[in-house]
Amino acid sequence: GRSVHQIQSGQVIVDLCSVAKELVENALDAGATSIEVRFKNNGLDAIEVQDNGAGISPADYDTIALKHYTSKLSTYDDLTSLQTFGFRGEALSSLCALSKFHIVTAQAADGAKGTKLEFEVSGKLKGTSVVAAKQGTTVVVETLFNNLPVRRKELEKNIKREYNKVLHLLNAYACISTGVKISVSNQVQKGKKTVVFATNHNPNTKENIANIYGTKTLLALIPLNLKFEMDPSNRPGATQSARNWSTQDDGSKEIKIVGHVSRPVVGEGRQTPDRQMFFVNSRPCNMPQLAKAFNEVYKPYNLTQSPFIFADLKLDTNAYDVNVSPDKRTILLHDQTALLENLKTALGDLFAGHDQ
Numbered sequence: 001g002r003s004v005h006q007i008q009s010g011q012v013i014v015d016l017c018s019v020a021k022e023l024v025e026n027a028l029d030a031g032a033t034s035i036e037v038r039f040k041n042n043g044l045d046a047i048e049v050q051d052n053g054a055g056i057s058p059a060d061y062d063t064i065a066l067k068h069y070t071s072k073l074s075t076y077d078d079l080t081s082l083q084t085f086g087f088r089g090e091a092l093s094s095l096c097a098l099s100k101f102h103i104v105t106a107q108a109a110d111g112a113k114g115t116k117l118e119f120e121v122s123g124k125l126k127g128t129s130v131v132a133a134k135q136g137t138t139v140v141v142e143t144l145f146n147n148l149p150v151r152r153k154e155l156e157k158n159i160k161r162e163y164n165k166v167l168h169l170l171n172a173y174a175c176i177s178t179g180v181k182i183s184v185s186n187q188v189q190k191g192k193k194t195v196v197f198a199t200n201h202n203p204n205t206k207e208n209i210a211n212i213y214g215t216k217t218l219l220a221l222i223p224l225n226l227k228f229e230m231d232p233s234n235r236p237g238a239t240q241s242a243r244n245w246s247t248q249d250d251g252s253k254e255i256k257i258v259g260h261v262s263r264p265v266v267g268e269g270r271q272t273p274d275r276q277m278f279f280v281n282s283r284p285c286n287m288p289q290l291a292k293a294f295n296e297v298y299k300p301y302n303l304t305q306s307p308f309i310f311a312d313l314k315l316d317t318n319a320y321d322v323n324v325s326p327d328k329r330t331i332l333l334h335d336q337t338a339l340l341e342n343l344k345t346a347l348g349d350l351f352a353g354h355d356q
């Protein structure tokens with residue numbers, strides 16, 4: 001029979017995308033400057049994420065994959081950011097229950113020696129062995145959902161779509177992560193490993209975009225640099241906590257949107273990639289209402305193509321909820337209605353100023 005743990009582990013790991021999201025965020029949290037994501041057979045056989053981050057301390061080997069264990073609490077003094085991004089210690093624990101799973105990790109002091117960690121389905125450490133490894137951590141997830149036949153079948157059936165979705169998500173991480181080299185490869189069956197895309201240690205997001213979509217793409221883009229002063233106390237039905245938010249220090253009322261967007265008129269050599277990515281405080285998020293606002297304002301300029309959008313919303317962590325979806329990728333802005341109105345006006349001005 002299946003344990004309760006296996007069934008409840010559906011919370012953070014629901015698909016290929018959530019595996020990639022959790023592992024890449026762990027690598028970034030570990031201070032990695034280089035991250036390699038390797039798919040085997042589009043992710044059906046394996047997803048491996050290798051980083052050159054701090055590695056895992058031997059003191060943590062026993063506990064890292066236990067449910068609700070996290071080593072990150074003490075490093076974040078701001079409780080708010082804890083709640084919003086949910087350092088809940090569930091990813092590794094879920095992966096033990098949902099796949100064949102192991103980790104190889106090495107810290108700076110370990111020389112070329114690493115430790116392979118294997119776990120029980122419950123997340124309990126099963127055993128360790130010494131292997132060759134560079135500093136950092138490699139997490140290997142094989143045959144995702146191997147012990148949940150229905151979900152495994154679904155994954156197999158939808159793998160093309162799932163694989164494209166996960167590449168889009170990884171594009172977003174690679175675009176936003178300045179100073180971090182991110183490469184993604186795929187090996188289909190016994191075939192050769194192909195590099196899907198790779199960024200360098202770029203100082204800015206423009207170069208990341210050029211690495212992924214080609215240098216010419218930059219010709220098609222104009223900078224986004226918008227700033228809105230929000231007043232949540234005016235919002236109908238504003239809750240007490242929202243009013244409190246408005247009385248906090250200055251920065252909290254401000255929403256900035258920075259990034260890049262297609263020129264309103266696409267000329268020769270200015271093809272725009274068909275891609276729209278949104279971030280909240282640099283974390284990739286689904287923001288369908290914002291996408292709709294951009295598309296609406298852009299439409300009169302270009303009836304055939306929707307714009308490339310790379311938009312990072314900078315706002316106080318009290319100004320939104322992220323726990324509306326289990327995978328934390330859909331978020332709810334408290335001031336969404338007001339923001340959308342302001343955004344449309346600002347985009348109208350921006351496009352009008354570049355209408356040539």
Ligand code: ADP
Pocket residue numbers: 022026027030051053054055056060064065069070071072086087088089090091092093137
């Ligand atoms: P959380 O990220 O919420 O802490 P996870 O289940 O994702 O929970 O990870 C559990 C713990 O495992 C982390 O707190 C961290 O100590 C360790 N860990 C996971 N991945 C890595 C990594 N790539 N490098 C270093 N430590 C890691």
Ligand code: MG
Pocket residue numbers: 022025026089091
């Ligand atoms: Mg994590």
